[in-house]
Amino acid sequence: MPDDFKCGYVALMGFPNVGKSTLLNRLVGGKLSITSPKPQTTRHRLLGIVNLPEAQLLFIDTPGVLDPKGALNASLVAAALAALSEADVVVWLVEPRAPALDDQVLLPRLRRLHRPLIVAINKIDTVAKPRLLPLISAYHEMFPAVPIIPLSALLGDGVAEMVAEILKLLPASPPLYPPDQDTDSTERFLVAELIRERVLHHTSEEIPHAVAVQVEEFDEGRRPYLVKIRAVIFVERDSQKGILIGKQGRMLKAIGAEARGEIEALLGAKVFLDLWVKVWKNWRKDPRALRALGYRG
Numbered sequence: 578m579p580d581d582f583k584c585g586y587v588a589l590m591g592f593p594n595v596g597k598s599t600l601l602n603r604l605v606g607g608k609l610s611i612t613s614p615k616p617q618t619t620r621h622r623l624l625g626i627v628n629l630p631e632a633q634l635l636f637i638d639t640p641g642v643l644d645p646k647g648a649l650n651a652s653l654v655a656a657a658l659a660a661l662s663e664a665d666v667v668v669w670l671v672e673p674r675a676p677a678l679d680d681q682v683l684l685p686r687l688r689r690l691h692r693p694l695i696v697a698i699n700k701i702d703t704v705a706k707p708r709l710l711p712l713i714s715a716y717h718e719m720f721p722a723v724p725i726i727p728l729s730a731l732l733g734d735g736v737a738e739m740v741a742e743i744l745k746l747l748p749a750s751p752p753l754y755p756p757d758q759d760t761d762s763t764e765r766f767l768v769a770e771l772i773r774e775r776v777l778h779h780t781s782e783e784i785p786h787a788v789a790v791q792v793e794e795f796d797e798g799r800r801p802y803l804v805k806i807r808a809v810i811f812v813e814r815d816s817q818k819g820i821l822i823g824k825q826g827r828m829l830k831a832i833g834a835e836a837r838g839e840i841e842a843l844l845g846a847k848v849f850l851d852l853w854v855k856v857w858k859n860w861r862k863d864p865r866a867l868r869a870l871g872y873r874g
């Protein structure tokens with residue numbers, strides 16, 4: 578290990594939907610964090626490890642900065658704040674638009690963190706080039722002496738430049754994880770998340786918020802030939818269960834088929850997925866349920 582090896586935590590922060598999870602996946606070069614156009618897609622702190630010859634970057638994807646309304650939301654905000662407290666560098670991700678009132682409110686909070694900060698303007702693939710320069714200068718004015726990096730998490734443009742800026746700010750430290758590891762999440766957890774993502778893609782309105790997934794059985798006795806997984810999709814009401822199962826079970830079948838494909842890619846094994854839908858009345862307001870479903874320590 579060279580003496581000048583660097584290692585540290587980098588918190589990916591920003592409003593819901595700005596592209597934090599997409600950026601984390603781009604950085605680790607695989608699918609760790611689920612993404613969707615719906616807010617509250619990310620509910621847990623997720624670690625993505627990037628191993629370079631000269632450094633190990635520990636990216637933390639967070640649920641975003643939300644109003645702590647309701648028990649589930651409160652635990653999401655707690656996860657975001659916990660990520661900040663362990664961060665060596667904070668990447669503040671923004672939409673490719675002029676700074677708005679929201680940003681003005683947040684700015685003092687970011688300053689109070691006393692952490693090295695990088696502002697990343699994401700989704701630049703959606704704006705015309707001539708509009709980009711004024712945007713960058715607007716953020717420069719707001720955050721003097723802070724690197725402003727335009728990038729596209731989706732296409733990868735600018736991501737290497739962001740990593741280069743982060744490397745300048747990371748502390749000297751030996752690596753904290755083995756170099757072949759890309760996360761500290763269990764496969765069980767990642768599998769549950771992939772199933773939840775497929776549910777998000779097929780549903781709308783209140784259902785995405787009312788869904789939690791639990792893997793009840795993970796039998797890898799015959800891996801890589803077969804991994805047998807039994808999972809339950811919990812919803813809050815009978816009507817939601819009906820929608821998720823669908824006419825003649827079609828919706829659940831589609832969700833299961835898509836999830837199985839994703840899980841096989843994740844595990845590098847054939848998967849038998851036994852998927853159930855159950856009602857857990859108002860689980861989001863029930864501290865016992867929140868614990869059982871992994872939303873509280």
Ligand SMILES: Nc1nc2c(ncn2[C@@H]2O[C@H](COP(=O)(O)OP(=O)(O)O)[C@@H](O)[C@H]2O)c(=O)[nH]1
Pocket residue numbers: 591592593594595596597598599600611612613614616617618619641699700701702703728729730731732
């Ligand atoms: N066009 C474009 N879309 C993006 C980019 N990054 C993220 N998105 C989309 O924005 C939505 C929210 O992304 P996600 O990563 O879940 O946001 P998060 O809530 O901040 O984690 C998804 O539909 C992504 O595909 C980008 O660079 N360009």
Ligand SMILES: [Mg+2]
Pocket residue numbers: 597598599610611612618619638639640
């Ligand atoms: Mg996310």
